[in-house]
Amino acid sequence: MANAQYAQLRDWIDRWEAHLIEQRTYLTELDSAIGDGDHGTNMVRGLAAASARADAEVPEHVDDLFKAVGMAIVSSVGGASGPLYGTFFLRFGATAGHVRELDGADLAEALGAGASGVAQRGKPELGDKTMFDAMSPAVGAFAAAIARGETPSTAANSASVAAHAGREATAELVARKGRASYLGERSVGHIDPGATSTALLFQSLAEALA
Amino acid sequence: MANAQYAQLRDWIDRWEAHLIEQRTYLTELDSAIGDGDHGTNMVRGLAAASARADAEVPEHVDDLFKAVGMAIVSSVGGASGPLYGTFFLRFGATAGHVRELDGADLAEALGAGASGVAQRGKPELGDKTMFDAMSPAVGAFAAAIARGETPSTAANSASVAAHAGREATAELVARKGRASYLGERSVGHIDPGATSTALLFQSLAEALA
């Protein structure tokens, strides 16, 4: 029943950055097919700024860490993913509070707050073929697992599985938000880049809490 | 000892036009290698204008025919070849005079005047890798043949052979006039487009007088 420690949450971000760097070209290819070809570049730039800021400020509490991460993303990424992921982390941190560890319920609440922030900022609906189609099921799966009494680590595994499934399901959808929406039916058959970076976000969480 | 008849001289121009149309792409390729890729287009445009003008004016004498041809070329071609070939025909016609046929000596004189006109207008020297490297030997060979007592037809054959030889020899030359001169040593190995259209000019004369 191990709580998620500050160091693990810091590690979450580092792992996400590593995955994004590794998948940069793939993310860009996905975005070239139905967007403007910069999602990989945007995310790598944002996470470089986030880890630089976290390194510089040396925050010691969860709220300060994610405020740093969120602000760094907001002020370095731009585009659609900057405000969306930025809001996600800002809300996550604010909800988590000035603590050094989070139990399963705290974590579920913070993740839920992050996802609600994304929903408010971008007004995506489920099925609009956006990052929200990976994020919403992931956050739901995490909360359900915690409610069933599972550990944060196991819950994060369920969230990762749900995020990946949500990401893959975006292929069949017609985009209704973001640049891909301009393509209408032509967006069908392509996986959404933002859903892919979100799947990596939850995969990183599972790895960090393992 | 048949004199060159008006109809044969008119035919000369038609044959040249036909050859230029046939070789248009080749002339353009030669000009693309060391010039600006328009020599084929220029010549075909010029000869279309020349034959249209000759058809419209229905000249009956050699001077009027070649004035029409020369002026049409001057006012439709532009570029380097327009003033050069235009001058060639204007001088040719003016020297030939208000006649319906030309004997060998008249023809040699008219061709010589045309070539001198080109030399004055473009100031090419032999070996500068221009049309003059085909024209000057051709005109010289024609005059020499007439001086030897040959017919205009035989003389035109010699001129055609000399023009073709002169044209082929341009491959080894470094261009010193026209656009090809900008290439310096890089022009070596390429045949000059203007020398090629001149070789066709003398070949057409030989065919017309045959």
Added chain:
Amino acid sequence: MKKLINAADDVLAESLAGFAAAHPELRVDHVNRIVYRGEPKPHGTVALLSGGGTGHEPLHAGFVGFGMLDAAVAGEVFTSPTPDQIMEATARVDTGAGVLHIVKNYTGDVMNFEMAAELGGSIPVETVVVADDVAVEDSTFTAGRRGTGVTVLLEKIVGAAAEQGRDLAEIGALARHIATSGRSMGMALTSGTLPAVGKPTFDLPETEMEIGVGIHGEPGRRRVPLASAREVAEMLVEPILADRSFAAAPTIVMLNGMGATPLIELYLMFGEVKSILDRAGVTIARSLVGDYITSLDMAGCSVTILEADNDTLALWDAPVATPALRWGM
């Protein structure tokens, strides 16, 4: 990738440095990537601010100057600027009368400008979102249409109105009026190449073109065989006229190049567009032909038509002095 650049990561900073060197009459904040007028507006005059991703030059920095923008904020290539940049520029250009934010309708731009306006504090901000691209169908259920060519015309017209001293509410209303009075449609012969990606965003065979592209290298509405300028003009003008009639009042028409199309082709296309508009009874009162809102090194063009009443035409004709648009002074 054949580009006159150094490292892909430095394109924005270095291009801005060159811009600053070429336009000493403007001020450039290289840290925040903001271009300002050299001479600020008189106190109490509404300021105009725009911004967006880089790669659309001369938009927006090329439109900073008397009679047009007060500042332009640059994001990374095809990426909206961030809220901090926008807040900084807003604070600097405000003369006490408030600031108009001119935003092209892309999710990223809209959200970043929204966050800036939310976090911006006490400066009154009006926002106009341009969404003029008729290529986007079904826009009711989506994020709506893209903002393209009308942005340029709006910046000129509303910039002239601000110069006259109209207040923020009037400026906001005028901007929204202009934004809804125009339509655009674009096409691409080739895809642009993002410096960071190094190869074309989409493959377009020698025999095909994309109709209905935006300005971010997104593929368009549909891919069709190459066609003549006359047919291309029809494919661009017809969806515009189907969406909105322009027969009632004079218009301003822009024939815009996407970055790699030479002027000789743009003029030829303008001639074709004018023939179609003549037949449709649309009067061209003013026109603009050239590269005004581009998409990196994409070859192609777009057509923008704006209905223009007398006020609009007078504002259009008013003096302007920017790097890319200049007359009357």
Added chain:
Amino acid sequence: MKKLINAADDVLAESLAGFAAAHPELRVDHVNRIVYRGEPKPHGTVALLSGGGTGHEPLHAGFVGFGMLDAAVAGEVFTSPTPDQIMEATARVDTGAGVLHIVKNYTGDVMNFEMAAELGGSIPVETVVVADDVAVEDSTFTAGRRGTGVTVLLEKIVGAAAEQGRDLAEIGALARHIATSGRSMGMALTSGTLPAVGKPTFDLPETEMEIGVGIHGEPGRRRVPLASAREVAEMLVEPILADRSFAAAPTIVMLNGMGATPLIELYLMFGEVKSILDRAGVTIARSLVGDYITSLDMAGCSVTILEADNDTLALWDAPVATPALRWGM
């Protein structure tokens, strides 16, 4: 070939038609392919006439207007206009004070303008031949250097002088002074494609570029591997400075695009050129960045440097109102 055109043979006529439609303030003679000012110059003022092959837009038609040219004569693509066209334009623009012919040094242009001046009759004509391209070596034994970027600057500067009422001899002398005070050098990333040919004039692999090209798609001085903007700037500026020192007086510098290179790259290149000139002690007093003398759809750029004394700078700053260059009015 991917171009916004109809038939290859109609490009010139149709582009001119579009130009006329876009610029009702100018007069266009479509038969003779001449663009005139809408308002002729006052009687007794020297007129400026230029012309050349089509494919270099906005040169020359885009420079017709107050403070610059009185007329521009267009030849076929990359082909000088004919003597008749030049004579017709000369006769029309003369106000009684004579006409300056501005000719770029290409065999065809020189011969056609020469024939026009010979046949032109009683109108006094001064001719200036621009030959500024340092890419051409060994120019002593050949037809000499090509005329490129200095043509644009000369048309602006001498146009302003003519507006002041200077007489034909003074105008001719000034034009020759400007022509010999500037140098240019260009490069290409890709070859342009002539509409009538339908494929690129030369093949340039993805990894190579041509240094020392002119504006007619001719191959350049040499072919080298692709390099950074910084290195390209050196390859262009160094031959210019080796040919003529520009350290003694202020200069006007133009960073010109060849037709398919976007502004973002041109600004970046201008920044690089400025750094080199700063180090070499060359002062940039004025600058121009954009497409001014192009080569169809060639990607690439050229650098022009002109020594400018006080008279030259004052003439540069004087009002001009043409489609492509406009300030002060």
